Amino acid sequence: MKRHTARTMLAAGSLAVASSLLLTGCGQGFSGSGSDPSASAGGLTSSDKPLTIMIGSSGDAETKAAQDAVAAWSAKSGVSASVVAATDLAQQLSQGFAAGSPPDLFYLSTDQLAGFASNGSLKAYGDQLSNKGDFYPSLVKNFTYDNTFFCAPKDFSTLQLVINENLWTKAGLTDADIPTTWDQLAAVAAKLTSGTTKGLVFGGEYARLGAFMAQAGGRLVSEDGKTAEANSDANVTALAYVQKHLQDGTFAYASDVGAGWGGEAFGKQLGAMTIEGNWITGALGDYPDVKAKVVELPAGSAGKGTLQFTNCWGMAADSPNQKAALDLVEYLTSADQQLAFSKAFGPMPSVQSAAQTWKSDNPSLVAFLNGADYAQGVPTNKGAADVIKDFNAQLESLKTGDPKKILDTVQSNLEAVVG
Amino acid sequence: MSASVAPAATPSRPAPPRHPRSRGIRRGEAGAGWLFVSPVILILGVFLLVPVLMALWVSFSDWSGRGSPLSGSVSFVGLDNYVAITTGGGLAERDFGTALRNNAWYVLLVVPLQTVLSLFLAVLVSRRILRGRGFFRTAFYFPSVTSSVAITVLWLFLFSFAGPVNQILSAIGLAAPNWFSDPRGIVHVALAAVGITDGPDALTGTGFLGVSWWDWLSGPSVAMSAFVLMAVFTTSGTFMLLFIAALQNIGVELGEAGMMDGASGWQRFWHITLPQLRPTLFTVITLGLIGCWQVFDQIYTGTQGGPAKTTMTPAYLSYTSAFQNQDWGVGAAIAFILFVIIIAFTLLQRWVLRDRPVSKRRIRAYQPRAAASTPSASPKGADA
Numbered sequence: 020m021k022r023h024t025a026r027t028m029l030a031a032g033s034l035a036v037a038s039s040l041l042l043t044g045c046g047q048g049f050s051g052s053g054s055d056p057s058a059s060a061g062g063l064t065s066s067d068k069p070l071t072i073m074i075g076s077s078g079d080a081e082t083k084a085a086q087d088a089v090a091a092w093s094a095k096s097g098v099s100a101s102v103v104a105a106t107d108l109a110q111q112l113s114q115g116f117a118a119g120s121p122p123d124l125f126y127l128s129t130d131q132l133a134g135f136a137s138n139g140s141l142k143a144y145g146d147q148l149s150n151k152g153d154f155y156p157s158l159v160k161n162f163t164y165d166n167t168f169f170c171a172p173k174d175f176s177t178l179q180l181v182i183n184e185n186l187w188t189k190a191g192l193t194d195a196d197i198p199t200t201w202d203q204l205a206a207v208a209a210k211l212t213s214g215t216t217k218g219l220v221f222g223g224e225y226a227r228l229g230a231f232m233a234q235a236g237g238r239l240v241s242e243d244g245k246t247a248e249a250n251s252d253a254n255v256t257a258l259a260y261v262q263k264h265l266q267d268g269t270f271a272y273a274s275d276v277g278a279g280w281g282g283e284a285f286g287k288q289l290g291a292m293t294i295e296g297n298w299i300t301g302a303l304g305d306y307p308d309v310k311a312k313v314v315e316l317p318a319g320s321a322g323k324g325t326l327q328f329t330n331c332w333g334m335a336a337d338s339p340n341q342k343a344a345l346d347l348v349e350y351l352t353s354a355d356q357q358l359a360f361s362k363a364f365g366p367m368p369s370v371q372s373a374a375q376t377w378k379s380d381n382p383s384l385v386a387f388l389n390g391a392d393y394a395q396g397v398p399t400n401k402g403a404a405d406v407i408k409d410f411n412a413q414l415e416s417l418k419t420g421d422p423k424k425i426l427d428t429v430q431s432n433l434e435a436v437v438g
Numbered sequence: 439m440s441a442s443v444a445p446a447a448t449p450s451r452p453a454p455p456r457h458p459r460s461r462g463i464r465r466g467e468a469g470a471g472w473l474f475v476s477p478v479i480l481i482l483g484v485f486l487l488v489p490v491l492m493a494l495w496v497s498f499s500d501w502s503g504r505g506s507p508l509s510g511s512v513s514f515v516g517l518d519n520y521v522a523i524t525t526g527g528g529l530a531e532r533d534f535g536t537a538l539r540n541n542a543w544y545v546l547l548v549v550p551l552q553t554v555l556s557l558f559l560a561v562l563v564s565r566r567i568l569r570g571r572g573f574f575r576t577a578f579y580f581p582s583v584t585s586s587v588a589i590t591v592l593w594l595f596l597f598s599f600a601g602p603v604n605q606i607l608s609a610i611g612l613a614a615p616n617w618f619s620d621p622r623g624i625v626h627v628a629l630a631a632v633g634i635t636d637g638p639d640a641l642t643g644t645g646f647l648g649v650s651w652w653d654w655l656s657g658p659s660v661a662m663s664a665f666v667l668m669a670v671f672t673t674s675g676t677f678m679l680l681f682i683a684a685l686q687n688i689g690v691e692l693g694e695a696g697m698m699d700g701a702s703g704w705q706r707f708w709h710i711t712l713p714q715l716r717p718t719l720f721t722v723i724t725l726g727l728i729g730c731w732q733v734f735d736q737i738y739t740g741t742q743g744g745p746a747k748t749t750m751t752p753a754y755l756s757y758t759s760a761f762q763n764q765d766w767g768v769g770a771a772i773a774f775i776l777f778v779i780i781i782a783f784t785l786l787q788r789w790v791l792r793d794r795p796v797s798k799r800r801i802r803a804y805q806p807r808a809a810a811s812t813p814s815a816s817p818k819g820a821d822a
Contacts, residue, residue: 113761116504134764138502274619274745277599405529405763412746415621432529 063144063341070100070344073115073122075108077301077364084363092350098343116140119337123344127170127333129161133401135333136164142334143167144345150352153370160242161396162331171352174366175329176296177390178230180204180317184310186211186291198317201234201260208269211291219264220290221281223272224411226397227294229326231257233395234319239407239429240398240437247433249410250426253321258422265418272415285309296328297387301365313386327394329369367391402436497770503760519767520775524647534772535647536747537755543658544751545730545783548669553722556674557715560681561707575682582675589672590740594618597664617664621746623656624663659748665736673729677722684718685711720791727783731776752776 072089076082086102093100105111108126115121116135127135135141145151145159145168158172180198190210198204208218221227225239232238237253240246248254264270271290278284281293286306293299294316303311316325332348334341350356357368358376367388368377378385397407409432413425492507500515501507523534563574581589596603597617604614622630629635636642637652645651658666688711696706712719734753737743743750743758752772760769 110761113503113764117506119505131762134503134762138504138764140504274616277616402529402763405533408743409529409533409747412621412744415619415744415746435528 063142063147063345064339065342066339067098068339070098070124070338070340070347071103071122072100072347073103073105073108073111073125075126076104077298080364084360088351088356088359089347092347095350096343096346098340098347100343100347116335116337121335121337123335123338123340124347125333125335126173126330128330129328129397129399130404130407132162132164132169132331132333132399133403136167136169137401140336141169142336142338142341143169144334144341144348145169145171147345148352149349150370153354153372154352155369155371155391157327157391157394157396158329158369161327161329161399164399170331170333171348172369173330173332173352174357174360174369175327175391176298176367177327177387177394178227178294178296178316178325179386179390180314181285181293181295181299182312182314183285183288183291184312185308186216186288187312190291197314200317201319204317205264205269208264208292209267212269215276216288217271217276217284217290218269219292219294220271220273220276220278220284221294223274223415223417225407225414226326226328226411227281228258228261228414228417229395229397230294230316230324231261231319233324233326234316234321235260235324236319236321238395239410239433240400240403244398244400245437247430247437249429249433250423254426255423257319258417258426262417262420262422274415285311297365297367297384300384313384315386315389323393325390325394327390327396329396398433398437400437403433406432406436493770493773496766497774499767501766503764503766507766515767519771522768523771523775527648530768532648533747533750533755534752535645535649536653537750537752537772538647539649539654539656540658540662540748541731541733541751544662544666544669544733545727547658547663547666548673548730549723549726551666551670552674552677552726553719555670556677556722557681559674559678560685561711563678564682564685575678578678579675581672584672586672586735587739589668590736593664593668593736594740615660618661618741619745620660621744621748623653623659623748625655625657627660628657659745661741661745662749665733665740665749668736669730669733673726677726680718680722681715684715688714716791716793720788723787723791724784727787728780731780731783 072085074082074085076085082102082104089100089102103122105125109131112121112125112131112135116138121140127141132141136143145162148171151159151168154172155175158175159168162169162172182197190207190213192207192210196203196207198207204219211218229239232254235253235257237248237251237257239249239254241248261270265272271284273279273281273284273290276284276289278287278289281290281295282299282302284290285293285295285299286303286309288309297313299311303309315323318324332351334344334348338344352370354368354370354373354376357366357370357373358380360366361368361373361377361380368374374388374391378388397403406429410425410429413420413428417425496507497519498514498516499507499512500518501512505511522528523530525531559578562568563571563578565571568574595601598604599616599619603617607614637650637655641652641655642650646654692710692714693706696710701709732753733751734757737749737751737754738757741749743754753776756769756772756776759765759772
């Protein structure tokens with residue numbers, strides 16, 4: 020009886036495997052045609068298939084702006100196209116790539132670029148863009164992987180200093196006191212600290228503290244992306260400066276004052292100043308009493324410095340209609356269209372030809388765009404996102420930690436993924 | 439043993455036909471049987487067996503997430519993915535060690551707490567004299583039917599810096615921690631309170647999976663402790679239900695007999711009720727272990743592994759390795775190591791909760807002073 024059962028189960032198992040392999044074999048996604056390595060170089064595919072554009076939207080305003088722009092292009096070009104707002108972009112993209120049916124165009128962040136580029140999911144179309152020369156060079160560098168310019172920067176943002184004007188004047192400060200050096204920043208932060216309000220509040224992560232590192236002349240990965248230089252003296256100086264003022268209570272992390280991020284701390288007046296990007300203008304709508312003034316971050320020993328963040332229009336290597344997709348990207352990244360996006364939901368245009376108009380349209384935010392001249396990007400090497408995550412974890416205890424030791428760990432982690 | 443007896447017992451019976459199903463009125467029964475079970479086999483195969491086998495293959499391959507993992511361009515890399523997270527010496531290994539550390543503490547606290555609490559609640563609402571039993575049963579069960587995402591959001595609010603929990607704590611004069619942004623382990627916090635802030639070199643110098651022994655012993659972080667409380671809060675209702683069902687199956691006779699023998703309420707519970715709950719206890723602990731080792735949604739919606747990676751769990755790490763870093767092989771490898779851990783723990787607790795022969799000490803207690811009257815229980819016991 021026992022043997023009989025075993026045999027039956029074996030038969031049942033093999034039947035199941037055989038039948039399901041048959042089923043999956045018939046399915047579209049597993050044909051294996053998606054792994055043609057030559058697709059990521061050379062010419063573009065062309066067909067009359069409609070385009071799908073997947074976006075990770077910040078809200079209705081962004082979704083609507085993207086839909087309108089794509090619809091306008093559709094009407095002009097005659098190629099039908101639809102916009103999908105993803106709920107979890109990374110996951111939905113991965114699913115698409117695994118199934119061999121990804122969206123044709125999609126938002127792609129700098130830290131995802133290396134992963135998707137190295138497995139051949141992306142079409143590198145950067146060099147075929149007719150408006151290639153118009154993008155800020157630092158943004159182009161952000162989307163260059165293995166010396167190939169992969170995708171067109173969609174828009175970008177930089178970090179600058181945001182000041183609460185009421186608290187500023189209440190502390191007896193004037194425009195002449197706007198800090199231009201680290202010492203001045205520490206001095207005004209001390210003056211602005213009172214009660215539950217800290218002078219300067221920002222998120223305890225590389226994406227904020229990295230600005231201080233840039234001002235001191237440091238960076239995590241060398242500009243060519245080939246050497247790790249996390250534990251440079253400049254970086255140690257920057258973290259030591261932040262640590263000193265975290266300890267004397269004039270700087271604070273957003274989480275330490277009970278806020279989710281710098282913008283929330285600023286809005287709730289838990290911090291009189293914060294370091295954030297131009298997305299903060301949207302969040303400040305919730306706090307009508309707070310009047311914000313944006314100025315450039317003070318210069319460190321190596322001059323001005325800040326970080327920039329950006330997304331690009333990724334194009335799938337498996338897309339059947341790349342020619343039309345390229346045309347759509349050129350349309351979406353044109354100066355006029357980017358200014359329209361900017362009006363709708365506030366991002367900064369990634370092309371230099373739109374700069375002047377944007378500055379005159381947004382006089383109070385000029386500092387953000389000025390940052391484009393000296394901003395540095397975050398590392399894009401494959402695996403760098405994990406290193407930065409680990410760096411962030413250690414930065415949370417910077418107040419009591421040893422800056423040099425923290426950076427040494429980052430250095431050894433980075434050396435494993437860089438080069 | 440029985441081989442020598444069997445032929446003698448059935449001397450005249452004819453040899454059974456080799457293929458009974460091919461003849462007579464029952465012909466075709468097997469075919470019909472297969473036909474009836476085939477939908478289930480098919481569904482289980484497609485949605486369970488094949489995905490599991492494919493994931494197993496991915497964990498041994500260099501599949502990068504593009505196209506089919508069974509296509510020709512994907513190659514077998516042996517144990518590379520497993521090596522990367524267990525002996526690599528780099529960030530991947532330390533992350534995996536940290537995730538295991540976090541989850542081990544979570545299991546260590548949640549499983550006993552939820553089992554004890556659910557049993558306690560079940561005994562409480564099973565008492566016949568309790569008024570409004572139905573109300574309490576529903577109330578205790580309610581957190582279990584609420585979605586874990588909703589509960590997580592509620593928890594983030596309750597345990598926020600200026601949230602109700604902290605207001606209550608500070609109202610009664612206790613220090614209010616910054617729950618979900620506090621990465622300190624609670625054992626370390628307790629040690630720091632008595633002046634120990636750095637571990638001895640023996641613990642800090644060496645470690646396992648890239649995490650020093652001192653850090654393994656840190657305890658769950660304050661943030662993770664909030665999740666521990668949440669897990670206990672949400673799951674004890676479900677397990678209470680299992681215990682109630684088991685308690686209702688236990689006859690009252692043994693309890694009454696115990697009462698006649700003068701056993702106190704606690705003795706009756708400990709020596710009469712609890713042993714009869716053993717099968718349910720096994721179920722509850724097994725389900726608890728599996729659920730705790732697979733904790734994911736609270737982390738995904740709540741903290742995303744922060745602060746300082748102290749709420750990162752292997753399940754969440756597996757997700758991020760695969761979906762965010764495109765390291766699908768490593769993600770699958772983590773999942774299978776987790777699978778082995780769960781199996782090992784289940785077997786271990788099965789062994790701990792096994793039916794054991796009554797111990798000598800116990801037997802002695804039941805023997806009449808005159809002795810030698812129960813030779814069958816234990817041959818040696820008779821001498822005592």
